[in-house]
Every structure is written in structure tokens, then in C-alpha cells.
Amino acid sequence: MSKYAVVLAAGQGTRMKSKLYKVLHPVMGKPMVQHVVDQLKKLELKEIITIVGFGADKVQDQLGNDSRFVIQEEQLGTGHAVMQAEAILEDKDGTTIVVCGDTPLLTKETLQALLDHHQKEGAKATILTAKAQDPTGYGRVIRDEANDVERIVEHKDASSDELTVDEINTGTYCFDNRLLFESLKNVSNDNAQGEYYLPDVIHILRNQKQKISAFQSPTFDETIGVNDRVALSEAERMMKKRINQAHMRNGVTIIDPDHTYIEPDVTIEQDVTIYPGCVLSNGTTIKADSIIGPHTEISNCNVGMETVIRQSVVKDSYIGNRVQIGPFAHVRPDSNIGDEVKIGNFVEIKKASLETNSKVSHLSYIGDAEVGKRVNVGCGTITVNYDGKNKHLTKIEDDAFIGCNSNLIAPVTIGKGAYVAAGSTINEDVPNDALSIARARQINKEDYAKRMKK
Template sequence: MVLAGGLGTRMRSRTAKELQPLAGRPLLSYVLEVAEAIEPAQRIVVLNPAKRAVLEILPPGWQVAWQEQPLGTGHALAQALPLLAPGIHRVLLLFGDHPLLTPADLRRLLSEVEERCPAVAVLTTVLEDPAAYGRIRRQDGRVVGVVEAREDTTSYRGPVEVVSGATCYDRRWLEEALPRLERSPSGEYYHTWLVELAARTPWSAEPAITVPAPPETALGVNDRFDLARAEAIVRSRVAERLMRAGVAIVDPSTTFIDATVEIEPDARIEPFTIISGQSWIGEGSRIGPHAVVRDSRIGPECEVLASVLEEAILGSRVHVGPYAHLRPGTRVADDVHIGNYAELKNARVGRETRIGHFSYIGDAELGERVNIGAGTVTCNFDGVEKHRTVIEDDAFVGSDTMLIAPVRVGPGGRTGAGSVVNRDVPPGGLVVGVPARPIAARRARRRPEVRGE
């Protein structure tokens, strides 16, 4: 069971807390993924009706229990119990705002439950400052209860054992004990009070036990500060996973990579780089420094220096930047150079084409071995509609050429510097001027060879 029924008012956001982005994914998705990893027989999430948007991210197979009134975690647990299938013997309770739990944490908890058969097993950790977490109470070493932070008047010196992000219950005991849960002075029902009920229950084994976990597992996300702390931990985990898989990340502390990103071995990520969304980086590519890559695919042996890529696709051995901007719909073939201050949008670029610098290529199709001179602009918008420019193989576009779409430059076609091209350029043709007009092909400057020389 995953509890996600709280309204999350401390987040101060119109977006439900569970849907807040965390390293490129909704916060709740981390909890659901961890739950899926242990292959439970049944999956239930508890939601408030005000958070129906959460339904959009639930994977198949999850049932929903509705908590109409936010009366605490114990009340939320009671809403889910009627949905339990007959064959369920143990109930694992997770929280939708604890994204740092790992499958290893849960397997360790379940292993202890399997071995010791308690009524309640609580995943705990030790913190110097217990903050807002429930604190474990012991007597002669045995767990006797949990006291909530708002009810606790104890002054602590030294580390404190606190409730972390998971609790496992014996199903039969839970169904008998939950109706006996009393309302707290704050008006809520705390699931943690079940630990005290368990400790007082005659049981064949120790009725209430704790299982230790790393301190970060206790981090629940309640506000923006908590979210930033969780983000730092998740990104650190992502960087470690990638580096152990063969990716070079020069400075993980200044590199931000989403959990959804895939990077092949021998790629090198330079400092101050952001890679997000469904991006994929090929083997041997160098990204950054100061690059921003979102939802893009970058092939092997590419270099992206201080540039922005959004929903773009690069082939192999493509060089981009510095200070280029590839916008959505851009598709670049192998061995292309895109230099500084070039912007491409919804453009297809053929092999070995060069776009040196200071150019805008929008709604265009460039063939192979095309040269785009500095200052070239495809004028794709007539004030009402967008139009397409086609520049075919081996064309040479001179500096400061304005291509008034729709227009086509044929194979081997050329434009003179400063031309305004509003008519198609024939194959092998040369146009110059404003507006551009065809002129005779240039004579070869090289003297023809003479037989016998």
C-alpha cells in the first residue's frame, strides 16, 4: 500500500506533491517503482479526490482507495484494507512522499519479517536531529511504541532512532488492531500508534521490531526545501550509476542528469551541463561544458560545446557549438558541423554539411555536402503560414543569403553573398543580387592542361 492522500499544503503549489518533478520524473513514480521491484501480489495506492491527476501516472495493476477526509495515515490505511485480496498475509505500507527508498531497503525489511514473524516491523534510521519524524520508544531494549514529533516533549542528547519510509504488518493482526486506533489530540489517526498496540499484544515472537536503513531513506518530501535535498541525492545516485557503467562525469557536483537519461560508456560529460528528459548520449561523445540537452539523441563521437539541444537527433561525429541552438524537429546526419550562433528548427541536415556560424535554418531540408555561409537565413514565415526551404546536395549558399520560402536550391546550386533568393535556383546555377537573378557560370580560374606539358 502506498499512502498519497495528504494534501501537501506545505509544498505551496497548484501541482500535487506526488507529481512534483524530481530529477525528471514525478516524485511518486520513484515509490511506485520501488514497490514494483519486490513483485507484490497486490498494489494499492490511497488518494484524496482532490488529487485525481495522480491517476495519470499510475502503472497498470494499481488499485485506488479514496480517502475523502484527510484524517491521518491510520485513517488512510483503513480506507485501503477493504480492497485487500483474500490471499494476502502481510501488508507493506509505503509513503508517496518518500522517494529515496531502495529495493534493497525493502528486501532487508521483508527478510527480517520472514525470519522473525512480528506483528509489526518498522524500517528505521538514526538521525542527530529527529526533526518531524516519529521517534521509536524502547524499554529494556524492546520496542514499546512510537511518539510523534508534535506529541514529544523529550529533550534528546545524541542520535535518535526515527521511523523511516516503510512498515510491514501481519494482515490478521492489522485488521483486528486498526479499529482500536485512537484519535490523536490533533484530530488525526496515526499509523505509528499501531506499534504500541503491537507491543502490548501477546505474540509468539517479538511483536514489534525495527530494521535499520540508511539515514536518507527517512527523508520525506513536504516542502520545496525537502524536494531540493531529495533532488541532490537522486542526482548523486544517477551520476554514480553512470560513472560505474563507464561514463566520465568530470565534476558530478556541477552536472545535472535526470534519472531518465541514458548515456553509453566512454561518453564524457563536462561541468555545468544539464541533460534531461528522454535524452540518449552515444559512446565516445563529449557534452559540455555549459551544454543543455533535453529529450535529444546524440550519436557516437559527437561534440556539443556550450549549446542547447531540444528534441533534436544527431548522427555520428557531429560537432555543435559553441553557442548553437537546435530546436525541436531538428535531425542531423553524420559528420555535420554546426558552428557558433547557429539556430536550427524543424530542419533536416544531410551528411558532411557545414553550417559555420550566425545562421538561422528553420523549416528546411539540407542535402549532403551543403555549405551554409555566415548570416544565412531561411525566411520561413510570411506572417500567416510557415513555408519550407529545400537545399539539395553540394549546394553553396553564400554569406548573408536570405532564402524566401518556399524555395529550392538545386544540386550544386550557388548563391552570391548578400542575395535575396525568392525563386528556385536550378541545378548547378548561380544567382546573385536583390532580388537574386541567375548569371552565367563562372569561368574556371585554373588554366586548362595542355597535352605534352
């Protein structure tokens, strides 16, 4: 049987008090609506339709080809939002799952279990429910003697007995697709808000003697909707905990999970150790036996085996095996760091490649450069790559030795095995195996300092 999804993502989210459209607020680096759609994509769905309103173009830019889009011109309630998908889904047989775009913690496992339960029970509508420790403000799910759903009662309308019920409606549903759109035609907006509410479909189907079921989520936390910054921070905390625990169960040592930030698309192999204060993001991969941190930021990088990166920032780069980086180094985008390279304290690397066994140990800038194997770059060395208009390339070939406080004015090539004397400013190519000295001759004036003091 065909399955479809409708994602409700049209609300403005005024309680967020933000210029950013609500469902685009990130949780662990990824917009909430992207979390939802990513989980739906893991199900065997024929189509995902996202209902957009405020900020429609930005939501469409974010989701791209992951979804079809329908615009809800006026936000007149959840029922009205689902109605907007009528032209696409109305005549289709199958099951439609309706999910809110501000529920980033929902997992594919729970959504699949909801679909399976719906099919197994032969229900025409199934509500995803949860047990809430404090159900204040939530609609209560009232079951009959057969344990089917009798009705949903909003908190303000509940009796004293109904208020003791701790099973709440999460706002996620499965419906028989044809009955969903038939019922939506009969939903009224005769209420204080003048809106069309999706839960009214449950009452309509119940009155038609259709089977209404409920499936309880394993945890309440997974079902929370994010409506303000407080809830956003809670979602962030719970997602962080979920991600870190998954890595630890897969063999990663995280010394202080409460102070380690790992985005959901990061891959970490076994026996990696991560110290406190680290931020790992944007598709980073870290190979086995590496040590990261403390206080290290790595974004969109491939990090090899047995590499150590301490108190450093590394972005958009490839880092080889058994590399030592830091403390306090900065590897900027488009850098390629080969195996067994050392990048020491207060070194900045930008759009440069360093091949095996080369060292830039401290206080140097290597930008727009190709550095060969077994090169030693002395303290305070600068590749002078920018002339005020264009960037130029510096090449340092295998086994070269660059003395401290050297300026290599690009474009320039330092040949294989060449030496550059400390304090030199090099603006011409250095041949292989040559010694290049480019500094003023030292002059000592005897007793000059003594005379100055007089």
C-alpha cells in the same frame, strides 16, 4: 506469497506553500510520488494502490496505469488513509508495504530488503528505521532485550532516556495484510489532532503478542520525507549526488558533479565527458566518447558517438556521430542531425534534417528544411519558412553551396550541386549545378560621398 503496496499521497502539504500538490513537486525532474511508485514497480508486487486526496486528478494523471487509486475524502491521519484501501485489500493474504508519497529517495534495494527481512523474521509488522545524527522531532524506536520492537515513542512523549535513542521511525512499514486491516478497525482517534495514526497498529499487534520487527535502512538520507522547500532542496541535492556517482562508477567523467544536473532516466555510455553547468534531462541518451558542455542543456535527445556539444541547447532531436554543435547553438524539436555535421555558433535549427558532412557554421536559421549531404550553408542564411499563416518546406540537395546572407523563401528547392550567390533572395527553385544570383545590381556613383560631405 502475494505482496501489495499502499502509497500515502493524500496530504495537501501546506508547509510547501505552493499551488502544486505536494507529492507532485519534482526531485531531479520527476515528481516525488513517481519516484516512489517507480521503485515499487521494480518489486514483485501484485498491486499498487495510491491513496489520493487534494489534487487527486493530477496525481492520477501523473501515475496513470502504474497504480490503482482510492480517494481519501477527509485527511484524518495515516491510519485513516490506509483504511481507504480496505475494500481492495481486506480479504487478501500476504504482505502489504506502506510507503509515503513524499519519500523520493527510497530505493528498490532497501524496499526489497525490508520485505525480505519481514518474511525471514516471520513478523506481523516490520518498521523501516534509520539511525539519525539528530533525531529531534522523530518517533523513537524502542527495542526489547530480544531486539524486537517494543514500542514507538513520539518525541514529545519520550523520557529523557528514550530521547537518547537515535533509531527513528521512517514511516515505511510492512504488515501482514489481514492483521493490518483487522487492527485498523481498533485504532482510535482519541488524541489532540483527532486523527487515526498508522503507528497505533504496531501497539495493537504488540499487545496481541504478535512479532514486531524492524529493519534499519543503510542510510538516514534515503528515508527523508519532504515537507517543505528546504527538505525539497536537500532531496534534490542527495538525488543529484546519487545519480552522478552512479554514472561516474559506470565510466562517465563528470568534471564537477556539484554543478552537473542529470535526471534519473538519462543514459550515458562509457568515456563520455561532461563539463560543468550541464543539464541532461527527459530520457536523453548519450553514446560513448562524446563531450558535453560546459553549460549545455540537452532534453529528450539521442546523441551519437564522439559528438561534441558546447554551450548549446538541444531538445527533442536526434544527433548523429561525430557531430560538432556550438558554441551557442540552439537545436529545437524534431531536428535530425546526421553524422559528421557541423552546427556552429549562433545557429538555430528547427524541425530540420541535415545529412552527413553538411555544415551550418554560424549565424544562420534553418527551419522546416531538408538539407542533403555535404551542403555548405554560409553565414547569415535564413530559410524563410513562415508566411504569417503556414510553415513551408525548404529543400537543399546534396553538394549545394549557399552563399552568405541568403534568404531562401519557402517553399523552394535548391538542386544538387547548385550555388546560391551571397546576398541572394531566392523564391524560385534552383536547378541542379546552376548558379543563382538574386540581388540588385551594384551601382557606384563617383565622388558622391565627397559632395554629400560638403
